[in-house]
Amino acid sequence: MKVWLPPAGSSATERKLAAGQVLFSRGDRAAGLYEVVSGKVRRTRVDSGGRELVLGIASAGDTLAEASLFSPIHHCTAVAVATTVVRFYQKAALLAEFARNPQAAQSFAELLAHQVLELRARLELRNIYSARDRVRHYLAAGAEGGTVVLPGSVKDLAGELGLTHEALYRTLSEMEGAGEIARRKGTIRLARALYDRVHI
Numbered sequence: 001m002k003v004w005l006p007p008a009g010s011s012a013t014e015r016k017l018a019a020g021q022v023l024f025s026r027g028d029r030a031a032g033l034y035e036v037v038s039g040k041v042r043r044t045r046v047d048s049g050g051r052e053l054v055l056g057i058a059s060a061g062d063t064l065a066e067a068s069l070f071s072p073i074h075h076c077t078a079v080a081v082a083t084t085v086v087r088f089y090q091k092a093a094l095l096a097e098f099a100r101n102p103q104a105a106q107s108f109a110e111l112l113a114h115q116v117l118e119l120r121a122r123l124e125l126r127n128i129y130s131a132r133d134r135v136r137h138y139l140a141a142g143a144e145g146g147t148v149v150l151p152g153s154v155k156d157l158a159g160e161l162g163l164t165h166e167a168l169y170r171t172l173s174e175m176e177g178a179g180e181i182a183r184r185k186g187t188i189r190l191a192r193a194l195y196d197r198v199h200i
Contacts, residue, residue: 039084
């Protein structure tokens with residue numbers, strides 16, 4: 001549990017979601033935020049052209065809808081990727097905890113600062129024109145020991161990268177054919193030469 005969250009039993013309630021079940025939709029009234037206890041939740045928005053954009057996938061231990069503490073409505077849609085349990089914290093209880101506990105408020109501010117840095121990194125990624133270079137950049141940033149564990153499906157990754165899933169599948173196939181990567185279920189491993197080059 002995040003250190004800035006109050007004890008789970010004090011004001012939080014748990015909810016179980018089936019795969020594909022909507023937790024909240026864009027425009028719904030925002031009454032608080034959620035912590036993912038188990039499973040995964042995909043956050044999306046639909047752009048003006050009707051294309052679904054993946055804003056991120058929250059896994060166990062992550063929180064989502066932090067902005068709801070300061071907004072009357074949700075600004076994205078959240079859907080369970082698999083069977084998922086979430087813990088809901090009411091807005092009033094969290095704001096009262098921040099007023100009572102400055103350390104909790106500081107920890108929450110640190111989380112938001114980290115999210116700003118992640119957003120800047122995503123904007124930088126979206127500004128890379130070449131699909132192949134964009135994928136290389138993403139893999140290089142997320143590789144631990146040369147392997148990237150995908151947070152969701154390849155289609156989810158396409159949405160996160162701002163690519164059509166056809167373009168991403170084609171790019172990954174080309175990279176695999178060139179020996180740059182090796183794909184396994186849920187993971188992508190960078191070839192040693194590529195990993196060394198992007199981590200110089």
